[in-house]
Amino acid sequence: MRVDEHGARHSAEGAAVTVPDEVRTGGDVHLVLPAYNEAAALPRLLRRVAESAVAGRVTVWVVDDGSSDGTADCVTDARGLDVRLVRHPVNLGLGQAVQSGLKAALAVAAPEHVVVVMDADDTHDPGVIPVLLEEIGAGSDIVICSRFTEGGDDSTAPRSRRLLSRGAAVVLGRALKIEGVRDFTSGFRAYRVSLLRRAAAHWGDRLVEERGFACMVELLMKLRHCEPVVSEVPLKLRYDRKPGASKLRLGRTLRQYLLLLTRDRLTPVPVGKL
Secondary structure (H helix, E strand, O other), X not given: OEEOOOOOEEOOOOOEEXXXXXXXXXXXXEEEEEEOOOOOOHHHHHHHHHOOOOHHHEEEEEEEEOOOOOHHHHHHHOOOOEEEEEEEOOOOOHHHHHHHHHHHHHOOOOOOXXXXXXXXXXXXXXXXXXXXXXXXXXXXXXXEEEOOOOOOEOOOOOHHHHHHHHHHHHHHHXXXXXXXXXXXXXXXXXXXXXXXXXXXXXXXXXXXXXXXXOHHHHHHHHHHHHOOOEEEEEOEOOHHHXXXXXXXXXXXXXXXXXXXXXXXHHOOOOOOOO
């Protein structure tokens, strides 16, 4: 990373990383929030994280993916949390926002730490994070908040989005056969830092190449070569909390899933143990 004249650090891709001087928690949980024009939802979500049982353990990484609505200002206004800002000068898409967030967190995280990725639109409940950490503590390497396990629910989501998620679950389940996974497209997950580091050592900046919503499937596809233990916990998706329209484009995302599967079939399996 380089440091500019304002004290902001920049990754090799040009994403600026701002760390507030007044707050340091040294937490063992790194919460990555990819955000594009989420100024209406992000303050509510950050307040709920600050009120959660793990607030004192969390370092929040907000990745402002070229927003034009003042999303970055929400980080400045956050209280009671260690919130760090990663900025893309222009919108690069969800996948690159996830990649930048993971890279920023891994740069400072210890091997025993945990990275949690969730949506910044307030549809995911940070109160579930302690459950994710319990699963990691019990031996899981990846924990997925699943709409399709017992207790999960996505009834508040639009019908088209529900059909896409269910269809993808069926197709990806048959094609990838990853034990313990029902919900392949959920954006709310926890990962062991040691697992992500092993994968990043192999793929580097190619760990997440997709720009759109298919990035969550891509990351899972690559991590499966590390032979992780994967578990799921129920996710009650609160789409009714979302203040704006969905950024997901049905046809584009479906094509991305199909291209991912095609590339997976044509790409050689990594040689040796990752």
